[in-house]
Amino acid sequence: MLTCRQATQLLSERLDRPLLFLEQADLQIHLLACRSCRRYGKQVKTLSQLAKEFKNFDEGK
Template structure:
């Protein structure tokens, strides 16, 4: 199973590239059992969406 450090690294990388099937599976398993990383994943997704919206608004 992934450590929290590995999970948060993958969550960050997921914003820039598609994860390999093995990475995605391991990440999903970790997120099912780790509430903190699950919450971090939601936060990073929201920040990414807000950033894209701001770019579109500004540009």
């Protein structure tokens, strides 16, 4: 099983690139067992969405 450090790295990387099948499978197994990493995943996804929205808003000026 992945460590939390490895899982959070993959959670960040999947915002920039598709994960390999094995990476995605290992990550999902880890997330089933780790509430903290699930929370981190939600937070990093939210921050990414907000950054994209801000960029779009800023370009509209």
